[in-house]
Amino acid sequence: MLKKILTAKHRGFCAGVERAVEMVEKSLIKYGSPVYVRHEIVHNKFVVNNLKKKGVVFVDSLDEIPKGSKQPVIFSAHGVAKRVIEKAKNYNLLYYDAICPLVSKIHKEILQLEEKDYQIIMIGHEGHPEVEGTAGQLQDIGNLTLVQNIEDVEKLYFPSNQNLAYITQTTLSVLDTKEIVDALKLKFPSILEPKKSDICYATSNRQESVQEMAKKVEAIFVIGAFNSSNSIRLVETAKRFGCKHSELIENIDDFDFSNLSQYNEIGLTASASAPEEQLDLFINRVKNLFSIEVLDHYEDENIIFKVPNYLN
Numbered sequence: 001m002l003k004k005i006l007t008a009k010h011r012g013f014c015a016g017v018e019r020a021v022e023m024v025e026k027s028l029i030k031y032g033s034p035v036y037v038r039h040e041i042v043h044n045k046f047v048v049n050n051l052k053k054k055g056v057v058f059v060d061s062l063d064e065i066p067k068g069s070k071q072p073v074i075f076s077a078h079g080v081a082k083r084v085i086e087k088a089k090n091y092n093l094l095y096y097d098a099i100c101p102l103v104s105k106i107h108k109e110i111l112q113l114e115e116k117d118y119q120i121i122m123i124g125h126e127g128h129p130e131v132e133g134t135a136g137q138l139q140d141i142g143n144l145t146l147v148q149n150i151e152d153v154e155k156l157y158f159p160s161n162q163n164l165a166y167i168t169q170t171t172l173s174v175l176d177t178k179e180i181v182d183a184l185k186l187k188f189p190s191i192l193e194p195k196k197s198d199i200c201y202a203t204s205n206r207q208e209s210v211q212e213m214a215k216k217v218e219a220i221f222v223i224g225a226f227n228s229s230n231s232i233r234l235v236e237t238a239k240r241f242g243c244k245h246s247e248l249i250e251n252i253d254d255f256d257f258s259n260l261s262q263y264n265e266i267g268l269t270a271s272a273s274a275p276e277e278q279l280d281l282f283i284n285r286v287k288n289l290f291s292i293e294v295l296d297h298y299e300d301e302n303i304i305f306k307v308p309n310y311l312n
Helices: 015-031 045-054 082-090 101-115 129-135 150-154 174-187 201-214 229-240 257-262 276-287
Strands: 004-007 035-038 056-059 073-075 095-097 119-123 144-147 164-168 219-223 245-249 265-270 293-296
Touching: 004 276, 015 035, 015 045, 015 073, 015 101, 045 056, 073 082, 082 095, 101 119, 101 129, 101 164, 119 129, 119 174, 129 144, 144 150, 150 174, 164 174, 174 201, 174 229, 201 219, 201 229, 201 265, 219 229, 219 276, 229 245, 257 276, 265 276
Parallel strands: 004 265, 004 293, 035 056, 035 073, 073 095, 119 144, 119 164, 219 245, 219 265
Antiparallel strands: none
16 A cells, blocks of 8 residues: 655756746736747646647647737747747747747857857757757758767767867756767767756756655656656656656546555656646545655755746
8 A cells, every 4th residue: 555655856847947838928918819839838738738728829830820910929948940030030920939048058059169160969869849949050950960879979970180069958868968978078089068067957956856766666657748858867767776667647637546556655756847736736636545645855946047028
C-alpha cells in the first residue's frame, strides 16, 4: 500500500515559461480575443488547452492568420528563425516574441561566432523548435552542424585550420551533453566552448532533484508532455540513477491511479513546462484512494524574467 509521496525540490514552471504564458494572458487582456500564437507557446497540452479556452488561437504558420488582422501574434518561448520575424513584418502583423531570455542569449552567441568565421557545432535534437530557431539566426545555415550523440561526433571532419565552437540546446540531459562535449574536446582540442553552460538553470535543477529522489523511491512520475525535451530528460535521468520505474504523465485523467498500490514510496515532479497545479491535482487524486504522507522540500529558484512593459 502506498505510504509516501516525495516531491522534487525543484519542479514546475521555469521563469522563461512563466514569462511566455504571462505575455499571452496579458495580450488577451489588452487586445481581447483572438490572440494568435505560432506553435505551442510551451510544450504542455494542459497549458495550451487552457489558453485555447481563453481565446488563444494556435497556428502552425503565419499564413493561417487572416490578412489585415490587427490582433497580436506571439512567438513561443523556444524562439523563432529570423525569417519568421521578417515574414511577420512583411504581413504587417503586430507580433510579440516570448522567447526565453536564456535562448535569446544563445542566439546572440551564435551570431557573434558566425561573424568571427567559426564553424558552429550545435548539440541538440533535430526538429526541435529551439534548434530550428537557433539555426535560423544564421546568414549561412552551412555554418552550423547539428550533433545529437557521440556517434555524430565521430563522423565529424573539419580542416585543421577551421575555427570551431560549440553551443547546446537549453533543455538537454546534463550528463549526456557532458559526454558529447568531452568527445568534441578530445577530437578537437582547440574548440571554443560557451563561457557558461547553455543548458538552463531550470533544466539542470530539475534533473538534479530527480537524481536525489531516484535513490529514495521505488517509482518516479514526471508530469509533462511527450513532445517536451525537458520532460523526457527527467524520465531518463530517474532511470539512469536507479529508479527503474520512471513514467511520463501527459494527461492525469488517463492515468490509472490504482496501479500505485504496488509502491510504498514514489517520487513526483513536474517538468519546466508543466504547471504546479497539475502536480497538486495528481496528489489530490492519490489522496482519494490511499492514506498518504507527502514529503515536500520545495525550494524557490528566485529567478524572474519580467514581461515587457508594453504589455503591462
